[in-house]
Amino acid sequence: MTLYLPAVIFFFLTVFVQSAEPCLPQSIQASVPRDVMVGYVISRVNLAQCSATRLMLTSDDPQFSIQRDGTIVAHQLLRVPVEGRTFSVWFKDQNGLRRKMDICLSQRAHQIGLKEQGSGPHRRFKRRWSPMPFLIPENDIPSFPKQLDLIGSDTSENYTLYYIISGPGVTAEPKGVFSVDRNSGMLSVHKPVDREKNPVFKIKARAINVLTNKDTDEPLIITVNVLDKNDNAPQFSGLLKFSVPEKSPPGTTVGTVSATDIDEPNTLHTKIRYTLLSGNNLFVINPDTGLITTKTATLDREVKDIHFVTVEIKDMNGAADGHFNTGTATISLKDINDNAPTFSQKIYNAKVQENEDSGLILRIPVTDKDLPKTPNWNAVFKIIQGNENGNFRIETDPATNEGLLYIAKPLDYEKNKNPKLEVVAENETPLVGTTETWSSALVDVSVVDVDEGPEFIPPELVKWVKENTPNGTIIGTYTATDPETSSSAGMRYLKLTDPASWLKVDEKTGDLTIINTVDRESKFVQNGMYNVTVKATDASSKSGTGTVIIKVEDENDNVPLPLARELELCQKKGELGSVMVVADDKDQIPFSAPFTFHLADGHDEKWTVVKVNDTAALLQQAKELPTGNYDVPLEIKDQQSLGDQQTVTVRVCQCRSGRCPAPLKSISLGVWGILALLLGLALLLLLALCCAMKCVKSSGKFHVVDGADSGGMLLKSNTEAPGDAVTSDIMVVPASAMDQSMKGSQGSHIGIANTSGFGTATGFGTGTGAGYGVGTGTDVLYGPQYNYIYQEGVMADKRDTLSRGVYGAGGSSSHLVDGQAMKFMDPSALTTWNTNAMFLAQKLEYFRTAEDGRYSDDLLHSYGFEGQGSPAGSVGCCSEQGHEEGLEFLNTLGPKFKNLAEVCSKK
Numbered sequence: 001m002t003l004y005l006p007a008v009i010f011f012f013l014t015v016f017v018q019s020a021e022p023c024l025p026q027s028i029q030a031s032v033p034r035d036v037m038v039g040y041v042i043s044r045v046n047l048a049q050c051s052a053t054r055l056m057l058t059s060d061d062p063q064f065s066i067q068r069d070g071t072i073v074a075h076q077l078l079r080v081p082v083e084g085r086t087f088s089v090w091f092k093d094q095n096g097l098r099r100k101m102d103i104c105l106s107q108r109a110h111q112i113g114l115k116e117q118g119s120g121p122h123r124r125f126k127r128r129w130s131p132m133p134f135l136i137p138e139n140d141i142p143s144f145p146k147q148l149d150l151i152g153s154d155t156s157e158n159y160t161l162y163y164i165i166s167g168p169g170v171t172a173e174p175k176g177v178f179s180v181d182r183n184s185g186m187l188s189v190h191k192p193v194d195r196e197k198n199p200v201f202k203i204k205a206r207a208i209n210v211l212t213n214k215d216t217d218e219p220l221i222i223t224v225n226v227l228d229k230n231d232n233a234p235q236f237s238g239l240l241k242f243s244v245p246e247k248s249p250p251g252t253t254v255g256t257v258s259a260t261d262i263d264e265p266n267t268l269h270t271k272i273r274y275t276l277l278s279g280n281n282l283f284v285i286n287p288d289t290g291l292i293t294t295k296t297a298t299l300d301r302e303v304k305d306i307h308f309v310t311v312e313i314k315d316m317n318g319a320a321d322g323h324f325n326t327g328t329a330t331i332s333l334k335d336i337n338d339n340a341p342t343f344s345q346k347i348y349n350a351k352v353q354e355n356e357d358s359g360l361i362l363r364i365p366v367t368d369k370d371l372p373k374t375p376n377w378n379a380v381f382k383i384i385q386g387n388e389n390g391n392f393r394i395e396t397d398p399a400t401n402e403g404l405l406y407i408a409k410p411l412d413y414e415k416n417k418n419p420k421l422e423v424v425a426e427n428e429t430p431l432v433g434t435t436e437t438w439s440s441a442l443v444d445v446s447v448v449d450v451d452e453g454p455e456f457i458p459p460e461l462v463k464w465v466k467e468n469t470p471n472g473t474i475i476g477t478y479t480a481t482d483p484e485t486s487s488s489a490g491m492r493y494l495k496l497t498d499p500a501s502w503l504k505v506d507e508k509t510g511d512l513t514i515i516n517t518v519d520r521e522s523k524f525v526q527n528g529m530y531n532v533t534v535k536a537t538d539a540s541s542k543s544g545t546g547t548v549i550i551k552v553e554d555e556n557d558n559v560p561l562p563l564a565r566e567l568e569l570c571q572k573k574g575e576l577g578s579v580m581v582v583a584d585d586k587d588q589i590p591f592s593a594p595f596t597f598h599l600a601d602g603h604d605e606k607w608t609v610v611k612v613n614d615t616a617a618l619l620q621q622a623k624e625l626p627t628g629n630y631d632v633p634l635e636i637k638d639q640q641s642l643g644d645q646q647t648v649t650v651r652v653c654q655c656r657s658g659r660c661p662a663p664l665k666s667i668s669l670g671v672w673g674i675l676a677l678l679l680g681l682a683l684l685l686l687l688a689l690c691c692a693m694k695c696v697k698s699s700g701k702f703h704v705v706d707g708a709d710s711g712g713m714l715l716k717s718n719t720e721a722p723g724d725a726v727t728s729d730i731m732v733v734p735a736s737a738m739d740q741s742m743k744g745s746q747g748s749h750i751g752i753a754n755t756s757g758f759g760t761a762t763g764f765g766t767g768t769g770a771g772y773g774v775g776t777g778t779d780v781l782y783g784p785q786y787n788y789i790y791q792e793g794v795m796a797d798k799r800d801t802l803s804r805g806v807y808g809a810g811g812s813s814s815h816l817v818d819g820q821a822m823k824f825m826d827p828s829a830l831t832t833w834n835t836n837a838m839f840l841a842q843k844l845e846y847f848r849t850a851e852d853g854r855y856s857d858d859l860l861h862s863y864g865f866e867g868q869g870s871p872a873g874s875v876g877c878c879s880e881q882g883h884e885e886g887l888e889f890l891n892t893l894g895p896k897f898k899n900l901a902e903v904c905s906k907k
Contacts, residue, residue: 024091027102028072034107036074038149039133042103045070045089061087064103072103073135077149080105133223134187138195139231145179145188148224152185153207155216161207165222169193169201178203178224187222195226196262228264233323234272234313235260240329245336246301247433248294254283254331257290259313273318277326279309287318292329301333302369337376338434339369341401341425343441350405350443354413354450362443364394364403366425372401375428379403384440385422392421392445405443413449414483420444454480454491454536456546463512463548467520467555472513475503479510480536480544496533496545499524503532503548510534512548520552521586528552556591559643560584560636567619567648570655571627578620579650580612583636590639600633600645607632607650619650627652 030043042064045057057066063076064087072089084106091099134148151163162182169177178201180187201224207217242255263269274290276283282299285292292309299307309329316322343366350362370376381394381403393408403423411419421443431437461478469475479488495505500522504513512532524530532548560583567579585592594614599607606625610618619632630650637643653660 024101027104029104029106030072032080032105032107034080036078036080036105038074038077039135040074042072042074042105044072045101057089057091059087059089060100063087075135080107082107133225135225135227136189136193137227138229139192140189141192145190148178148187148189150185151180151187151205151220151222153217153220155207159216160210161216162210163205163207165203165205167201167203168198169224170203174198177201180205193226195228195264196232198226199228199264200225228267228269230263230269230316230323232262232269233325234270234315235325236313236327240311240327241332242292242329243332243334244294244299246299246333247297247336247338248299249297250294252294254292254294255329257285257292257311257313257327257329259290259325261315263315268316268319271315271317273314273322275312275314275318277310277312279307279331282307283309283331285311292331299333301335301371302339305333307331307333335371335374335376336432337370337427337429338432338436339376340431340434340436340438341366341368341379341427342439343425345441347442347444349446351446351448352407352411353448355410355452356407357410359407360404361407361445362403362405363397364405364423364425364441364443366401366403368401368427370427377401378428380426380428382424382426383421384424386420386443391419394423411445411447412483413447417447417449418445419447451540451542452483452544453542454538454544455483456480456534456536456544458546460547460549462551464551464553465514465518466553467518468557469514469518471515471517475512475514475550477510478505478512478534478546478548480546482538490539492537494535494537496535498532500530502530502550505532505534510536518550518552519557520554520588521558525552528554554588554591556587556638556640556642558586558591560592560595560638562634562636562646562648565646565648567650568655568660569621569650569652570658570660571625571652576621576624577652578610578618580616581609581619581634581648582616584615585638587638591642592638594639595643596635596637596641598635600635603633606630609634619648621652625652627654 024045028043028045032040032042036042045066057070059066059072063074063078065073065075066089067073084104086102086104088100088102091101136148140146153161155161163180163185164182165178165180165187166172169175170179174193174197176190177193178187178189203222203224205220205222206215207220208214209216236258237260238258240257244252244254257274259272259274261270261272272290273287274285275287276285276292280295282295283292284295290311290313307330309331310326311329312324312326314322314324343364348362348364352359352361364381366379368377368379378398379396379401381396383392383394386392389409391407391409391411393406395404395406396402397404403425405421405423422440423443424438424440426438456478457480461476463475465475478493480491480493481488491508491510493505493507493510495503500516500519502514502516502518504515505511506513518530519525520528522530528551530550530552532550533545534548535543535545537543563582563584567581569577569579571577581597583595583597585595595617597609597611597617599609606622607630608620608622610620612618619634628651630652631647632650634646634648635643636646651660655661
């Protein structure tokens with residue numbers, strides 16, 4: 001049988017021991033089976049006490065090997081003879097002397113007894129169907145195939161067998177690694193194996209009867225372990241980017257380099273050693289853990305902010321034959337505030353106008369070496385001297401990191417012409433890792449003088465004034481001065497605000513005089529103070545304002561009053577009830593609470609008073625009272641015994657749900673009900689009035705007809721007086737002549753006159769003593785003997801143009817305005833209009849040629865709009881009569897028409 005020989009005949013195992021002689025025995029006795037399978041553990045050397053000294057153990061028999069933990073394993077299939085077998089393990093002690101340890105193998109006693117027994121029909125053999133795990137080296141060198149070991153079943157003594165295997169390495173990936181001789185059971189390997197991909201193989205072996213093709217034994221699982229070979233270099237497993245604050249002390253952690261090796265764990269093949277190939281002057285690395293730390297405290301970000309160091313990782317614990325890799329680690333220095341902001345110059349100059357109340361006056365640049373736009377770089381400016389009055393403020397420009405100096409309050413040239421400010425620049429974080437301190441600079445501010453208005457000193461004048469101070473009392477003087485001259489000459493004072501008009505400010509002197517009642521309880525008094533604003537104006541019309549603050553001293557001018565004058569008391573049978581009376585006084589202490597409560601003189605002894613606290617008392621029943629309202633007189637006085645008699649009404653009732661029920665109310669019409677009734681009555685009266693007016697209008701003898709485009713209306717005139725003398729060509733038709741030429745209903749006439757050069761005039765007359773005129777003018781004559789009156793310039797085809805005056809009997813007058821057309825006609829007159837036209841023309845011609853003396857007594861009177869009508873009725877304009885017959889009716893017109901009677905009567 002050809003035996004599988006390892007690639008390396010002698011398998012070396014390096015172990016660490018403390019001392020050779022005391023920890024290793026001189027010999028080891030081991031009892032083993034007759035047939036020792038590959039991988040069978042012969043014995044184990046106890047290395048627990050050997051930990052300090054490096055010791056190399058080797059076997060002088062290539063059929064055995066020693067593993068790392070001291071286990072002695074059979075490396076080949078062998079048979080131990082009956083007499084036994086011995087081999088040696090050689091090593092060197094700590095002194096370098098070569099020593100050996102003998103390993104004595106002997107067959108187990110029961111196997112020897114079996115062999116000595118006969119080979120009768122009942123003889124049994126120990127089964128060899130469960131071998132130890134096999135070992136094969138990773139990436140073994142050719143040539144292939146290489147025999148690994150024999151597999152066999154005890155049933156081969158009774159049957160003719162053949163062997164088959166299956167599983168990973170045979171029928172599953174990776175295929176073709178292992179095979180077995182069907183007849184002998186020799187297991188062989190056909191190609192190299194990568195342990196990192198397949199560290200172990202589990203192969204299923206079967207023993208089958210050649211004749212029956214059936215298994216003669218249980219299937220066997222054969223384990224093949226792959227021995228690791230250092231064929232992989234370690235790899236970096238993390239980012240090589242780290243950071244550490246600048247100027248960190250030595251030993252400060254920077255970061256840890258991480259690496260892995262895919263070779264067999266916990267062996268020298270994966271034991272990695274870390275080394276820095278560069279940057280050793282600033283950093284150090286732990287060779288076992290890869291932890292990088294600082295070596296010095298001189299790291300300065302402002303000098304160099306990033307450092308690059310080369311790291312080497314090597315397996316075999318850094319041995320010369322180990323595999324390695326290198327990488328570059330980036331170490332960034334984090335900024336600390338080790339640099340203070342500095343000013344570019346020691347003194348800065350600025351200029352500002354007097355009384356300027358806002359605005360930027362100066363930019364102050366600074367320099368900071370720390371990382372920009374961080375709290376270590378951001379400047380914080382402070383004014384530490386020269387700004388005691390708060391006239392300035394300083395901020396930081398976030399974009400440029402400059403200091404911005406602003407005016408916060410107006411500056412007064414007369415008080416401080418040249419303020420000097422000391423400004424310090426700091427950072428948002430304190431200084432660390434440096435001996436520097438915050439720097440400062442001076443700002444020299446020049447104030448430019450401006451001609452100012454008057455100034456009140458003080459700006460707010462406080463005056464204590466007693467409440468109810470008499471009017472006319474001068475409480476003080478409030479004057480202003482010119483800041484340029486410090487003089488008050490020529491000032492004029494004016495009160496701007498005085499909500500309650502308490503004060504008078506003297507225009508010239510500024511004296512403050514009380515002119516109204518000072519009341520601390522006024523709504524204009526806040527927190528006991530009352531403000532008056534005063535304005536002062538100088539000769540150049542410049543002005544300034546000041547405030548007078550009047551602090552009102554309280555007086556006892558208010559009496560305590562009950563907060564509620566109507567109280568409710570729930571009556572309970574068999575109990576005397578009570579109600580709480582709470583009082584208040586608008587005055588302050590000592591003119592207010594505590595109050596005293598007493599029943600006033602003349603009370604009906606139905607109630608008693610018990611004080612509860614400073615502002616309240618209990619009003620109790622002295623005896624049982626029927627339900628109803630009771631007026632209880634009380635005397636409530638303040639601390640100064642000032643008070644009046646007050647009356648509270650107590651309603652005693654049978655309560656429901658803790659409250660008195662609402663009082664019963666009588667059923668009566670309210671205001672809106674009464675108004676509704678009156679409105680209904682008014683509508684009825686209006687309806688009746690409309691009906692009456694309709695009836696009256698239907699029974700009249702004449703109608704008013706509106707013109708085509710006119711919008712006139714009748715207006716009444718009440719006042720009548722002698723008119724102005726107006727020259728006009730008037731034609732008068734006597735009543736007798738008209739009666740002969742026209743016929744109509746009694747008292748109703750119509751006349752038409754054609755006059756050369758004048759056009760046509762139309763007149764209307766109704767009844768004796770009544771005359772109506774229509775024309776373009778405003779002058780109308782009236783007389784009892786002239787029933788028809790005409791005015792020049794009236795066109796017959798222009799009858800829509802009417803005069804402003806229309807007069808009727810009874811002494812009242814009516815006006816028709818805006819050219820409203822009127823016709824007063826009886827129906828019978830309309831029927832004779834055409835037949836009478838020629839007679840009217842003849843009569844009009846007669847009037848035109850008549851003597852003018854007949855009309856010398858006629859006067860024209862002008863009438864405009866004269867307001868509402870007179871109860872005395874309407875009258876026309878009367879021409880002066882030659883006699884006074886028919887004028888008696890004027891005496892009945894009343895006193896308002898006396899002037900009219902004088903005009904129409906002979907003097």
